[in-house]
Amino acid sequence: MSKGELGDLLDTRDLVGVRRWLEGQPAYVIADELARMDAVSAVVPFRMLGKDEALTVFEELEPPDQQRLLSGLRDKAFADLVEGMDPDNRARMLDEAPAKVTNRVLSGLSPQQRLMTAALLGYPEGSVGRVMTPEMMSLPITLPVGDALRRVRARGAAAETIYTLPIVESGRRLVGVAELRDLVLAELETPLSDLVDTEVPRVRATDSAEDAARLMTETNLANLPVVDSENRLVGLLTFDDAMEIIEAADTEDMARQSGSSPWSGHYMFVGVWQLARARAIWLLLLIVAATLTVAVTQAFEATLQEVTALALFIPLLIGTGGNAGAQAATAAVRALAVGEVRTGDLAKVIWRECRVGLLLGAMLAAVGMVVAAVFVDPRIALVVSVSLVVICAWAAAVGGTMPLLAKAARIDPAVVSAPMVTTLVDATGLIIYFATANAVLNL
Structure with a gap:
């Protein structure tokens, strides 16, 4: 059966068919189907899953979808589910949850799990401390490899990952990391200090989660150590969490670049009003900004009356300029996100984009x-030809530099979205066009 048939099976109350469908699908497919349903409908197939599979499916859901599913579960199932979650996944869910849901989750946890979750939620919003896992396996640097492996076998089951092993000295201060592969291949008498990588990157728990995740992609790390202000180990940022952080950041940037506010949750379940509200604010702002174009056209009304043929090329010029600016803005936002440019590169970016614009x-x-x-x-x-050259150069320079200026002002560069750049370039492009016409035609 195809995954699109789950809703039909529920509608016809074919519970045997639902169970058969669930047995043949991976966790991420089941999670996607549950995210399309309301709480009452989603609980029925979810309760048919085994305990371990249910937890895997639940952790595949986005936080708003997790909260909706939890609202349909009774207390025993609710408690079992949240208790089995990894602390970082639980904190991520509660990060966006209403206070009522948060209190219900925390009150149902064991003391140890409640303490770990509360500790993660105590870090600033957007920090790596909120998404790191505190369930890790660290080793004292004084151990030989044989003792280290015995400790991993004894305690490793409680850790979220054992492939990267932080190595610490007294006071849990991080020395570096060792890979499990190196320990397995080394002689048992080898000192652990011979295998530790002391140059591995590390981040503070209060640092940006997105910056930490992008650092992992740049350095090809499977896990990134997280320390406090005194270099004491407090957690690990795992690769799967880093990918989710980057996906969320890129999704948010994409929404802002298209002239919309980001929303959370599955697109097929997000309400029409919520989607409209996310887009309406930006459209209203763009309408206000577009009045500049109207004002410029009105200011050069005499020029248009004298040479009406100029009006024929207005759509071509402002469309080309807007597209050139949008291309440059998108490239700049992406370059900032991956660390290829910094705010200090402003002059270089202006010069570079001006030349690109002139060529275009x-x-x-x-x-x-x-x-x-x-x-x-x-x-x-x-x-028209002269205007195209000047407008493209101007548009590329504006589009390439506005995200950098926004970053310097501590504003999300994606807020300076392509539609906003396009609207600004439209108005200024008309000024360039009419000024060129007055100069060439002696109007």
Whole structure:
């Protein structure tokens, strides 16, 4: 059966068919189907899963979908589920949960799990401390490899990961890490200090989670040690959590770059009103910004009345300029996100994008000259061509630098979205066009 049939099976109350469908699907497919359902409907197939599989499926869900599913579970099932979650996944769910849900979850936890979850929630929002796992296996640097392996076998089951083993000295101060593979292949008498990598990157628990996750992708780490202000080990950022952080950050940036506020939860279950509200604010702002274009056109009304043919090319010019600015803005936001440029590179980015814009404008002007000369006077074709070169250079410079200026002002660069850059370039592009027309045509 295909995954799209689960809803139909529930509608017809074919519980045997539902159970058969669940047996043939991986966890992420089941999670996607549950995210499309309301709490009452989702609980039915969820309760048919085995305990371990149910936990795996639950952790595949996004926090809003987890909260919705929990609302449909009775207290015993509710308590078993949240108790079995990893502390970092539990904290991630509660990060966006209403106070009522948070209190219900924390009150149902064992003292140890409650303490770990509360500790994670105590770190600043957006910090790596909120998403790290405190369930890790660390080893004293004084051990030989044989003793270290025996300790891993004895205590490793309680850790979320044992492939990266933090090595600590007295006071739990981090020395470095050792890989389990190296321990397994080494002689048992080898000192652990011979295998430790002391140059491994580390982050503080209060550092940005997104920056830590991107550091992991740059350094190809499976796990990243997290320390406090005194270099004491407090947790690990695991690779799967890092990928979720980057996915969430990229999703948010994509929404902002398209002129929308980000939302959480499965697209197919998010309400129409919520989606409209996420987009309406930006559209209203863009309408206000677009009045600049109207004002510029009105200011040059006399020029248009004298040479009406100029109006034919307004859509072409503002569309081209807007697209050039949007391309540069998107490239700049991406380069900032992955650390390829910094705010100190502002002058270099301006110079680089100006040259890119000039090249693009020259190529488009060559085509525009031919097209314009076919329909209008050659002098107007010259106006269009010159305007294309200048507008493209200006648009690329504006689009490339606005995200850097936003970053310097501690504003999310994605907020300076492509639609916002496009609207600004539209208005200024018209000024360039009409100014060029006045100069070339002696108006």
